[in-house]
Amino acid sequence: MKPGPPPKTASRAGSLPLVGSEVAFDFTNTASGRGHTSHQDHLQSAETVIAWAVHAKVIGAVDAEVLRAAVSSDERLAARMLNEALELRDIIHDIGMEFSSGRRARDQQVDALAKVHADCIARARLTNHGGGFIWTWDARSAPVEVILGPITLSALTLLTRSDLSRIKMCQGEHCGWLFFDVTKNKSRRWCEMEVCGNRAKQKRHQSRQRQD
Ligand SMILES: [Zn+2]
Structure with a gap:
């Protein structure tokens, strides 16, 4: 039997x-x-997408409760939330990977990100916040965008306002985390030094021992 x-x-x-x-990374x-x-x-x-969004402070506890109730009673919404989250994650990861390798992101990837952004902004409101304005989403009427909107904004802010040579991928073997x-x-x-940094150090140590 083939291993599964x-x-x-x-x-x-x-x-x-x-x-x-x-937050995008x-x-x-x-x-x-x-x-x-x-x-x-x-x-x-969808539940794990919501769990991450609360943990990363993309949404608050009240919105999380609204979303948990919504996805538990609406399978299609739950599937859409997971699928669109995974799609956006792939887009941002691909873009990040290109820059971290010293290349430029492909137009197709950036266009895909802009498209998600446009879709999210279409459901957003500009809300007064501490003297300025921020984009906000209503968890009831925009349950997917309330999570993906802020992540997309983070990715776009990176692309439009940051030193792109600071986008890096962890050098740990098979890690792939971006920062x-x-x-x-x-x-x-x-x-994290304690995870991938120490692992690499240990590996170097072991190979040195083998050579001795
Ligand atoms: Zn790592």
Whole structure:
């Protein structure tokens, strides 16, 4: 008998480290090891998308309750929330990967992001906030956009206002987490030193021992 796919690990969407420096990258970091047997995906259902959004402070507890009730009674909405979240995550991850490799994002990827943004903004309101205005979404009338809207805005702000050479991918083996490097001399290499940094150190240590 052929071995089946590796068992899905339990989702840690509600407790993942938020180390991307930008919510758009924290969002892409809900998966790791893309294309490898160590692949983990913490967005497994609409509930896990909501759990991550609360954890990352994209939505508050009240909106989360509204959304949980909505997806539990509406399968189509639940499927749309998960599918659109995964699509947006792929778009941002692809763009981030290009920049982190020193390339430019392809027009097709940027156009796809702009399209999601346009769809989200069509459902948004400009709301007074501390003397200025911010985009807000109503969880009842825009249950998917209330989560994807702020993530898309974060990605667009990165693209339009940031030093794109600071977009990096963790150098850990099969990690794939993205982050915006805010260190003074652009020296950050790892998602988390304690995870991928130490693993790489251990590996170097082991290979040195083998050579001895
Ligand atoms: Zn890493």
